[in-house]
Amino acid sequence: MSDITSKSNTQVSAFRNWLSLIGLVVSIGSFFSFVLLFVIDLLAKDPSPYLGILTFVVTPGFLAFGVFLILLGWFLQRRRIINNAANAEMPLITIDFSRARDRRNLVIFTLCSAVFLLVSAVGSYESYHFAESVAFCGQTCHEPMKPEYTTYLNSPHARVGCTECHVGPGAVSFVKAKLNGVNQLVGTIRNNFDRPIETPHNLRPAQETCEQCHWSKKFVGSLDRIYTHYLSDETNTPVTFRLLMNVGGGDPTHGPVGGIHWHMNIGNTVEYIATNDNKQSIPWIRMTDAKGTVTEFRTAEFKDDPSKHKIRKMDCLDCHNRPAHQFRAPQDSVDLAMSMSRIDAGIPLIKSNLVAILSHTNTTETAAMEYIAITLRKLYPNEKRIESVIGEAQQISRNSIFPEMKADWRSYPDNIGHKTYPGCFRCHDGKHIAADGKRKVGASGCNDCHIIIAQGAGEELKKFNSAGFNFAHPDASSEGTDPDCVTCHGASQ
């Protein structure tokens, strides 16, 4: 096509080689993908944070590779040109339309490029969907996400995508999520992520997540909940509490305002200060009721000026903080398995032994599996039923205890109750007092949030009391000593 042997033309024409041409197509393809992903990312309502990895790491990577090929082709070709300066038969690409071979090659090349571009466009779109998917969040980054993914699969939200709860809209959270996704990739590759993974403090406000599906004005009324436990004695004595949870509602047009869902921010607002990161200690509360009356409650220890602290507004997550990732304590998972007869309650001391075994700290899942099997076989050498207990105990361990990530009931408190974690008692403990020195946070008695309609075991459970029984603590020796259940039942006890 042109005078390729002239020295002045060497630089330009050296680009005319197959390697550079392939590089060019790769570059155009990846640039095209980059633009496409960037646009999808901008327009999508809730893009995955991991899309950023594709947009800002993978596609630019391909672009760089394409440019590298172009330069490599150029470099090799240039060397050849210089070496063969005198030689007229240069293997450069010259296209002469009068030659049938050239016409055919050009058609093939154009077709291949078109297919490549199409594939990269479809590929980018598909990868976009993949990055959005639960499989990507839960499985791709396997080790760090395993605890959250496993607990999620066993949760009532197992059909809700991770991004429904985890990625915020708006430009700021867009950029933040991108950087975060890329950061997490780097962390994973360098193996320096937190163990356990820190609970996100930047989860979208509940209005934008939970309330997209759950209607805060719904009147729930009372829910019947049954809690069955087994004592740590020889016979694994069962004990059950049947509670009528007064969930109620917060909106006067749908039912009486009151009960647990009174704190829905509809008529009333509750704000608070938490002095630790996981919000387990709440020394100050401000309540604004439907009439606009403001009341502040504080504990005796808290003397600070509230304006020096971050004041949060209470929402769904302050009670339902584990809707998708509940890490059950061994006590509770063993009780559940026993009440479902998956573990035979007739095996002497099985409750206390299993709780002790599951609470043992291991460094890997494999070690935990071995520890469970070996210890149980040693404790029950002549027990035929023990093999099935081993299987069940290992299953409990795999579903709720993750040694590699140090993730278990000890690392992630659940705020819904008050037995294993402070939960409701962070505020309803009778220790938060208003400025008048008299008024305390209401609803702090044992029959305020729920009534105990039945308790005990066997025949006792058939006796109902619609006004609520007085709580009969299962262990007579500690009855009435301290209403603060966590002192004895807490996760760290």
Ligand code: HEC
């Ligand atoms: C129903 C909403 C919801 C869904 C769906 C959901 N999460 Fe979460 N996730 C949460 C909440 C709530 C927290 C804790 C936030 C808090 O306590 O402030 C959390 C916390 C986390 C944490 C921090 C560690 C921890 O346990 O506190 C990770 C990691 C996480 N989620 C990953 C995922 C992954 C991966 C998926 C999908 C497989 C997913 N989440 C699906 C609501 C959800």
Ligand code: HEC
């Ligand atoms: C994409 C929709 C969606 C989002 C977002 C969502 N949920 Fe749900 N949630 C559901 C569905 C559907 C169910 C019912 C599951 C079932 O009964 O099978 C449910 C069930 C529940 C339950 C009852 C669980 C039980 O044990 O019966 C609670 C509590 C709950 N969600 C709280 C939350 C909270 C808190 C959030 C925000 C962090 C949230 N949900 C976000 C769809 C959603």
Ligand code: HEC
């Ligand atoms: C951040 C502090 C805080 C937390 C945590 C909290 N509450 Fe409350 N709650 C309040 C305040 C403040 C009031 C209003 C008390 C008053 O009027 O004296 C209230 C009122 C109530 C009421 C009475 C509503 C009515 O009918 O007037 C119930 C029931 C209740 N809470 C249940 C719960 C339950 C159950 C939990 C745990 C799942 C919980 N609360 C967690 C602050 C809190």
Ligand code: HEC
């Ligand atoms: C003060 C604590 C508290 C707050 C705030 C709160 N909940 Fe609840 N919610 C509860 C308790 C306690 C229950 C009873 C279930 C239980 O004990 O497991 C419940 C039950 C539910 C249920 C199950 C209802 C059913 O019919 O099965 C859903 C769904 C739910 N809450 C959603 C929400 C959503 C959405 C928000 C925020 C708009 C919210 N809750 C705010 C404490 C709270």
Ligand code: HEC
């Ligand atoms: C501020 C509200 C509130 C008050 C006050 C309260 N509870 Fe509860 N309680 C709850 C909630 C919410 C749950 C459900 C936890 C869950 O869903 O796992 C619960 C659960 C329980 C359970 C079953 C726990 C289990 O795992 O077996 C018992 C027993 C119980 N409460 C007894 C009491 C006693 C005794 C008192 C008085 C010292 C009391 N409660 C005061 C809110 C309250």
Ligand code: HEC
């Ligand atoms: C002074 C310590 C102490 C306090 C405080 C305490 N308990 Fe217990 N609780 C025990 C002991 C000890 C047992 C017997 C444990 C066993 O046999 O495994 C027990 C057993 C139980 C059981 C049945 C077995 C189990 O592990 O679930 C329940 C349910 C229970 N307590 C609920 C509560 C509640 C709710 C509160 C708070 C209102 C509370 N306890 C306060 C010491 C205490």
